[in-house]
Amino acid sequence: MGVSGSLGVGRLTDAVADDGLGLLVGGLSETLVYGPGGERRGEGCRVFVSSYAPRPRMLVFGAIDFAAATARVGSFLGYRVTVCDARPVFATATRFPDADEVVTDWPHRYLAAEVAGGRVDGRTVVCVLTHDPKFDVPVLELALGLGVAYVGAMGSRRTHEDRLARLVEAGVREDELARLHSPIGLDLGARTPEETAVSIAAEIVSARWGGSGHALTETDGRIHHDA
Known part of the structure; x- marks a missing residue:
């Protein structure tokens, strides 16, 4: 997804391109307001970004406490969130108000x-959070062959190794296994469901834009990545 044309001021053009690209990928339409030099300060130049794509989807499998927090942060990021679980006692709208x-x-x-x-x-x-091979192996086997933006699975290192063995036994190819983010999330030292949801969201954003996951103080060059 490239940029064509200019708004006359380099910093303004760059700011609009960065923000507009994020809205377009997220299927969002919005009026953006900038200062004359591209400052995001809510006054001056107004730019309307119109997107014709639907919101991207986040599919959360496993109706656990971590799923509630993940649904909340997924909604905040602009995803249309679905929580799915085979157990009706856990899969209730009351437990997942943000889905x-x-x-x-x-x-x-x-x-x-x-x-x-x-x-x-x-x-x-x-996002597969089920912690149960009879649920997570079949859905991962399918998801890893679809070409979706991100597939992550929750579990310990031991669970991950067991899951990989089961997926190999099920016939999942090596290149498909390489697309699996497991254990799910970035290494933030997260402990609570909310902190874990932030680490999952950070990994999803990094995968979307090709980020390194490192602190910006440890990197050089542009802060915003191209799609």
């Missing part, structure tokens, strides 16, 4: 139906 929908179904069956219906695309992110 756009809560579905009771086996994860792999629900994902297959969404794919068949054309409701999964290259911007979709998949």
Whole structure:
């Protein structure tokens, strides 16, 4: 996704391009306001960004406490969030008020139906938080072959090794396994569900824009990455 043309001031053009690209990828339309030199200060030049794409989707499998926090931060990032779990006692709208929908179904069956219906695309992110091989292996086997933006799975190092062995046994290719973010999230030292959700969100953003995950004080060059 490139930039064509100019607004006459380099810093203003760069600011609009950076912000506009984020809105377009997120399927959002918004009026942006800048100062004459591209300052994001809410006065001066007004630019309307119109996006015709639907919001990207976040599919969260596993109706656990970490899923509630992940749904909350996913909604904050602009995703249309679905929480899915095969256990009706856990998959309730009351437990996940920030989700756009809560579905009771086996994860792999629900994902297959969404794919068949054309409701999964290259911007979709998949977070598998089930901690149970009978749920997470089938859905990961399917998700890793779809070409979605991100596939992450929660679990300890031991759980990860066991999961990899099961996926290999199921016939998942090495290049597909390389796309799996597991254990899920960036190394922030997170402990609570909310902190863990932030680490997951940070990894998703990094994967979207090609970020390194390092502190900006440790990097050089432009802060904003191209798509």
